[in-house]
Amino acid sequence: MAKDLTSRNEDYAKWYNELVIKSGLADYSAVRGCMVIKPYGYSIWEEMKQYLDRRFKETGHQNAAFPLLIPKSFFAKEAKHVEGFAKECAVVTHYRLKESPDGEGLIVDPDAKLEEELIVRPTSETIIWNTYKDWIQSYRDLPLLINQWANVVRWEMRTRLFLRTAEFFWQEGHTAHENKTEAVQESRMILDLYADFMEKIMAVPVIKGVKTESERFAGAEDTFTVEALMQDGKALQMGTSHFLGQNFARAFDVKYLSKEGKEEYVWATSWGVSTRMMGALVMVHGDDNGLIVPPKLAPIHVVMVPIYRKEEQLAQIREVADKLKKELDAMGIVMKFDDRDNYRPGWKFNEYELQGVPLRIAIGPRDLENESVELARRDTLEKTTVALAGLSTRIQTLLEEIQMNMFEKARAFREKNTHYADSYEEFREIIKNKGGFVYAHWDGSAETEEKIKQETKASIRCIPLEGEKEEGICMISGKPSKQRVIFARAY
């Protein structure tokens, strides 16, 4: 089996890093904290983008592109927003280089200092709202529903491939609305869209919820989140959707004239998911043999590995492959026929397992004779011999089954690792020894939240939106609580 891969039990963090690199998703780059997304990794990201982009458009959004660089003064306009991002900004101060006087390389030309420094965007609210001011005059201009696919930079102290990189790729939606109800609805609708994507396409079960005040996005009135559980018992925030109230409208003076002829500030949302989801994909589905990509995200659904000695045999196999490929094409299933002769079958088996291709077909002289193939599932590692007749239909069914099985497996894992704690002792014991999600009562105060975080490293992931709301008392203060909230250690 994948000989060189560290097992999850041995060292989960090491397993993750190795898997990302060895499966060809990404690699470290020459730039600190920034990664190279390799073709295979990028093709999965493209699948994610493609699906989400279609859904955004179906729900009335349009794509646009705003500048990478933002004038420093823009950040000062929304107080909480600056506070949240100031510590991790890359700043452009000059616009020219010149040869150094000693002739050894280049230096920044001191004469080329910018009047006003530019910030490499950590997020685009400010530049976008500055622009919206010019786009919005009347209630007829609303709602304004814009999305941007972009890269952003946040100068993180400590980075991890996909999970926290200094530069990352994402989409950020920025919408403007006439009233609060509509804006809240928008942010909730996007939250549902995200959750739907994660569960149906990524096969990652998520919990929808709202963030506590201290975990809220800088400048938001409410941050909605989708949270997932990784195999090491830690939580990962998969995406967020913010109700921004009128904060940015006020900061950038974006007003519209209502039907009644009254001047009003608009209401805003912003929402985003990033390449971080790639990390979730690895950590939720991967096993000790490598990645497992759910069929609905897989750039390649089926790979066929020919086994042969003589050229005539390969020619015969190729005939079968071509025919099957054509059938699968018509079904929207992508098959790769790997006839490279510099790698041997066993090597290819391992390689595709590492990459997580959902289905593998091995076909050799033996199979040709019996008019069958060997079909292997990546999720269960199960191998069966199946007839050539009706193979494409069989594949189609199997892919659906794999998709479902992966989701069910992840959900079962999450359920097994979801606990309820009624006392703080119980809570600490679970967080320390078992990990996972812990439902517990909390009095709603930031102090209690902080105390728990300090003492256990577990944070409130969210106040869940769904499920029954059971009243109780806070496990720390004994004060009343309207419902349990979800705690976990998180990435």
Add this chain to the structure above:
RNA sequence: CGGGGUAUAGCUCAGUCCGGUUAGAGCGCACGUCUGGGGGGCGUGAGGCCGGCAGUUCGAAUCUGCCUACCCCGACCA
């Protein structure tokens, strides 16, 4: 930003403590050959300013000092 670690072939690493001819291994790569149903065997070959700068010495991958970069673990954060 604290703590730890690493830097030698494309990759993973030995060699450094105890300085001494020509710096090694495995994998990968190239060519040949036998092969081919779970990372093949054999043979031949290419590939190195031993992270940088300075010092000690007849002599430095090895000792000393300074620097740089990256990784891991924490704190902070999506």
